Amino acid sequence: MTTIAHLTDFHLLEADHDRRRGVERWRLRFLSFGRPIDATQRRRRALAALVEARRSGADHLVLTGDLTEDGTPAQFEVLAAVLAESGWAPSRVTLVPGNHDAYAGGDAWARALRGCLRPFAATSGPGTAVSLPGVVVAAVSTAMTQPVTRSAGAIAARELSQVASLAAETRRSGDALVLAQHHSPLRHVIGVMQWLDGLINSADLMTLLHEHDHLHVIHGHTHREQDAPVRAGAPPRIFCAQALVDGPSPLRFYRVRHGRLLSERTRVWSGASAFAMA
Secondary structure: OOEEEEEOOOOEOOOOHHHOOHHHHHHHHHHOOOOOOOHHHHHHHHHHHHHHHHHOOOOEEEEEOOOEOOOOHHHHHHHHHHHHHHOOOHHHEEEEOOHHHHOOOOOHHHHHHHOOOHHHHHHHOOOOEEEEOOEEEEEOOOOOOOOOOOOOEOOOHHHHHHHHHHHHHHHHHOOEEEEEOOOOOOOOOOHHHHHHHOEOOHHHHHHHHHHOOOEEEEEOOOOOOEEEEOOOOOOEEEEEOOOOOOOOOOOEEEEEEOOEEEEOOOOOOHHHHHHHHO
8 A cells, every 4th residue: 555745835944044135035034924034943844754754654755845935046955955864765755846936936946956856856847757556646836937925826738738648547547646736726715815825727627636536636835734525525635734834743644545545644743842842
């Protein structure tokens, strides 16, 4: 039985962020509003969660975006270093970007995958997928160029087409298909919030979810754990984890059985209390 570990929303910082000036300093303070701007604690927390996920024996790890605070090269270097120190083999990890990972530039993620995150490009680049017993995990980017005052996401038309093709293939094979992405496919109740903070083309993805009962989504962005069905009264197929940067139980696990992704009870994270006392 395949087990997938899930972490999201690291919001990692570079060690010398206090040297920032001007617009870059303002951007960081704006994006970190309400959270301590402490690079050491965020790094320590990320490493502890990654190590615990590896020690669990999970077959694959999914990190669903906002891995950095604003997507600078130095922050991606911190992410690469933490991943290397955690002991996870790149072939067993899927990374996807969130809106925070693109604020320093729309091509920041692509540059990171060509640079310090290159070992993860085969499992985390646009259109990539990892085949595991009974399940295929596909990396989907929702990151887009936008000002820091907006936090929406969108999936490129080409990626949506690839998802549709992959859904058809896995439906024939009987495997579950799991999309790893940052934004939820569920719409905000308030229309303006959908434009400001939601997945712009969520309707297209929800259409695919309605067509394929073996299709699932693991996401981040909302900073809270949530399981949601595609149809009322049906088992959940859309899953979110708490944000690692501030959630007391950010580490989630799922198991695959008979073409379905099933969430396990969220485990109490041993690193949470240690972080709180640091």
